[in-house]
Amino acid sequence: MSDSMKRHLASAALIIGFFLAWEAFCWIGHVSSFVLPRPSEIFTTLVKRLPAIMPHALQTLYTTMVGFLLGIVLGVLMGMLVGSSRLAYDVAYPMLIGFSSIPKVAVVPILVLWFSAGTVPAILTALSMCVFPIIVNVATGLATTEPELEDVMRCLRASKLDILWNVGLPRAMPYFFASLKVSITLAFVGSVISETVASNRGIGNLMMIASSSFDVPLMFAGLFVLAFLGVALYAIFSLIEGRVTGWAHRGTDLPMG
Amino acid sequence: MNASALAPGLLREEALVELENVSVAYNGGGKTVTALAETSIRIAPGDFVALVGPSGCGKSTILKLVTGLIRASSGFVFVSGREVGAEPMRVGMAFQNPTLLPWLTIRDNVMLPLKIVPPFRGEFRAKRNTEFRDRADALLSQVGLAGFGERFPWQLSGGMLQRASLCRALVHDPQLLMLDEPFGALDQFTREELWAIMQELWMTRKPTVLLVTHDLKEAAFLANRICVMQARPGRIIDDSAAPFARPRTIEMSYTPEFVALTQRLRDLIFAARGAA
Numbered sequence: 252m253s254d255s256m257k258r259h260l261a262s263a264a265l266i267i268g269f270f271l272a273w274e275a276f277c278w279i280g281h282v283s284s285f286v287l288p289r290p291s292e293i294f295t296t297l298v299k300r301l302p303a304i305m306p307h308a309l310q311t312l313y314t315t316m317v318g319f320l321l322g323i324v325l326g327v328l329m330g331m332l333v334g335s336s337r338l339a340y341d342v343a344y345p346m347l348i349g350f351s352s353i354p355k356v357a358v359v360p361i362l363v364l365w366f367s368a369g370t371v372p373a374i375l376t377a378l379s380m381c382v383f384p385i386i387v388n389v390a391t392g393l394a395t396t397e398p399e400l401e402d403v404m405r406c407l408r409a410s411k412l413d414i415l416w417n418v419g420l421p422r423a424m425p426y427f428f429a430s431l432k433v434s435i436t437l438a439f440v441g442s443v444i445s446e447t448v449a450s451n452r453g454i455g456n457l458m459m460i461a462s463s464s465f466d467v468p469l470m471f472a473g474l475f476v477l478a479f480l481g482v483a484l485y486a487i488f489s490l491i492e493g494r495v496t497g498w499a500h501r502g503t504d505l506p507m508g
Numbered sequence: 509m510n511a512s513a514l515a516p517g518l519l520r521e522e523a524l525v526e527l528e529n530v531s532v533a534y535n536g537g538g539k540t541v542t543a544l545a546e547t548s549i550r551i552a553p554g555d556f557v558a559l560v561g562p563s564g565c566g567k568s569t570i571l572k573l574v575t576g577l578i579r580a581s582s583g584f585v586f587v588s589g590r591e592v593g594a595e596p597m598r599v600g601m602a603f604q605n606p607t608l609l610p611w612l613t614i615r616d617n618v619m620l621p622l623k624i625v626p627p628f629r630g631e632f633r634a635k636r637n638t639e640f641r642d643r644a645d646a647l648l649s650q651v652g653l654a655g656f657g658e659r660f661p662w663q664l665s666g667g668m669l670q671r672a673s674l675c676r677a678l679v680h681d682p683q684l685l686m687l688d689e690p691f692g693a694l695d696q697f698t699r700e701e702l703w704a705i706m707q708e709l710w711m712t713r714k715p716t717v718l719l720v721t722h723d724l725k726e727a728a729f730l731a732n733r734i735c736v737m738q739a740r741p742g743r744i745i746d747d748s749a750a751p752f753a754r755p756r757t758i759e760m761s762y763t764p765e766f767v768a769l770t771q772r773l774r775d776l777i778f779a780a781r782g783a784a
Contacts, residue, residue, distance in 0.1 A: 399607045403676075406575040406601045406686070407624045417623070421611045498611040498660060 288468040296468040297475060304457065304469075308476050311442050311454040314370055315480075318377025319438040326382045326434075327427070330389025331415070334423070340394045351383035355441055359448045368449035373442045380441030381434035388430035392423025425499040428492035435484045439477060523550040523586070524684065524716050525574055530583035532569050543569045545741035546583070553683075556710055556717045558731035559744075560724055562777060566742025567720040571686045574718065575599050587684070598625060600677035600715070602690040606669035608661040614672050615657030618644040621680040628680055647675040650712075651705050667698035671705065678709060685715040691726060700758050703729050707755055724770045724777075729756055736773055738780035746776050 270290045276282070277289040284292055297304070333343045355376055362372035396419055404414045446455025454473050461469040520526060532544040544566040551557050559567045572578040573585050576592045585592040600621070608617045622628040622640050632640065648657055651671040661669055670690060677685055687706075691699045707730060710717055721727050727734045728750050736746040750769060752760060760766055 397607075399603060399605055400609065402577065402603070403601070403607050403620075404624065405577055406599055407621050407680075408576075408599075409624045413624055417620070418609065421609070424611070496611075498662070 285465060285467050288471055292468050293471045293475060297472040300469065300472065304454075304472060304476060307452060307454050307457040307473075308480070310370075310452040311373075311439070311446065311477070312480055314373035314446075314453065315377050315435075315438045315442040318374040318441060319381055319435055321374070322378045322381040322385060322434060322438065323431070325378070326385025326430070327389055329382070329386045330423075330427075331393065333386060334390035334393030334419075335415075337394060340390055343390075347383065347386060351387075355380050356444050356448070359445050362445070363449045369451070372449060373445040373453065376445040377438040377441035381438040384430040384433045384437065385427070388426040389423050392426030393419045396422045425492075425496040428488065428496055431488045432485055432492070435488060436481050439481050443477065518550045518552055520550070520586075520589075522552060524553040524555075524588060525549075525551040525718070526584075526586040527570070527573065528584045528586070530573060530580045530585060532566070532573065532578065533581045542741040544573075545743045547743050549735065549744060549747075551716060551718065553716050554714050556719070556730060556732045558719045558721060558727035558734045558750075559737055560721055560727045560734060560773060560777070561737030561742075562739050562781060563722065564742070565737040565739035567722075567737055568688055569742065571601075571688055571718060571720055574684070575601060575686055597684065598680055598682040599684050599686060600680065600682035601686040601688065602670075602673045602677040604689040604692045606661070606666070606673040608669055608672060608676070610661050612660075613657060614648070614653065614659050614661065614664065615641065615644050617661065618647060618657075618672060618675045618679050620676060625680045644675065644679055647679055648672070650709065651675055667694055667702065670694060670698075670702060674702075674706065674709065678713060678715065681713070682715055685717045687717065687719040687721075689721055690719075692721070692723070699723075699726070704755075704758075706730060711754060724773045725761055727773070728752075728766060728769050729758075729761055734769075734773065736776045736780075738777075745780055746773075748772075 274289050274291060277284075277287060282289075288296075333339055333347070358379060359372055359376055362375050366372055366375070393415075400418050400422070401414055404418055409417070442453065443455040443458075446453035447459055448455075450456045454477055458470050458473045461467075461473065527547055527549045529546050529548055530544065531542065531546050533540050533542045535541070547566075547570070549570075559570060561567055569578070573580055574587065574592065587597050608614070609620070612620070619632075619636065619640055622636075622643075623632045628640070635641075645654070645657055648654060651674060653668060653671055653675070656664065656668065656672075661672075664672070670693075673690065677687075691702050694702065703726060710730075717731075719727065719730060731750050734748055734750055735744045736748075737743065738745045748769070752766065
């Protein structure tokens with residue numbers, strides 16, 4: 252059995268073990284399902300009420316993905332701007348930190364005021380959550396490009412655009428993908444926050460409704476759906492990352508003498 | 509021996525590269541530092557010139573001037589009779605580090621100049637899998653890297669990377685080849701191997717070469733003409749010929765004439781250091 256295979260099996264065993272321990276804990280301690288439902292209970296709820304959960308899940312997925320894609324576009328453009336020179340990087344950085352440290356929950360009421368409750372605030376909250384890691388990472392990737400690599404291009408009389416396209420952006424790719432994996436989970440957080448505060452659709456809204464009727468298993472089912480969506484999207488981007496930036500993760504291959 | 513290094517008998521019109529009273533100064537820590545004092549040099553097309561000297565003598569500054577990476581504080585830099593930058597000239601450059609792009613295969617790295625430099629760049633899309641690919645592969649096999657085109661830089665050793673870097677510097681048939689201590693970071697055996705390869709590349713393709721090195725044996729082995737530089741302020745203090753028959757071999761580097769030349773260069777550099 253290969254090493255990576257073993258690691259995958261161990262990860263799976265850890266997850267299954269976690270649920271088994273949870274189940275056992277509730278069973279032995281006679282924990283009421285109003286406090287902490289058993290995983291088996293949550294799964295049955297999930298399956299039984301899937302038709303009701305599905306539209307909410309799709310809504311959350313939709314707002315998250317739209318916010319995330321807009322975040323990528325805006326993040327890459329801003330990142331290119333900020334990372335284009337050392338000066339721009341130093342000048343823009345404090346303001347970026349300022350913006351990114353505002354708790355996004357506090358922004359939702361303003362967004363609702365502007366765009367009314369529903370899909371638009373959810374998309375914008377997702378966007379505002381996920382855009383900063385992308386900007387910072389793309390900018391860092393560009394700003395830390397080795398000057399020697401740029402010299403190679405400059406003595407070929409390459410234009411700024413040539414250098415950006417052939418050296419800067421490929422060089423920033425590992426940074427970009429690292430930020431995507433962080434950003435996609437943040438985008439979910441943004442969507443769900445906004446849905447909890449002001450929406451009549453989405454997993455966040457579902458959780459609020461379930462909470463007001465003490466439907467604890469349904470709340471946990473909502474959490475499971477979110478976790479599943481998050482993991483699935485993370486996996487997709489990891490896969491793309493491996494394809495695109497394999498050169499930056501070459502740990503085990505030894506160079507030839 | 510001609511301290512002004514104007515290459516005896518070489519007219520301005522005949523020179524591919526000419527520096528006329530060029531100096532370079534920059535601000536370092538509040539005061540002006542002279543990297544290169546009033547320097548003049550003419551280089552004939554197809555010549556192989558080495559610049560030797562201690563570190564900090566402005567060797568690399570001259571290379572950067574000629575490629576247009578930096579500007580002269582005073583004086584003029586002419587390339588093919590025009591001021592540098594006025595007309596696009598094909599320049600190839602190899603550095604002490606191989607500086608290959610880690611996300612490209614060796615072949616794609618070698619083809620990089622073809623993607624950037626006119627007139628090749630217009631045809632790059634059409635010919636990248638045919639003519640240009642063959643051109644890169646031909647160069648790679650000339651330096652002993654046949655079959656390594658599909659590999660990535662991190663899969664190759666330092667010496668192999670440096671060979672690939674030479675291929676990249678030559679693939680677009682540059683009129684001028686700049687070598688900035690390209691063999692400096694290699695071990696002795698690999699270095700001597702690459703000297704022979706470099707000599708062969710020069711003999712078959714005849715680019716004009718400007719080599720910066722602090723290895724006197726390397727300069728005498730490869731170059732036709734050796735300019736000795738002194739540090740602080742950087743300037744050329746000697747210009748001598750290395751009139752050995754080609755192809756040169758490592759064995760030749762133990763002949764009395766060869767040893768006498770390197771010995772003389774060494775004395776010049778030491779004398780200049782003592783005087784400074």
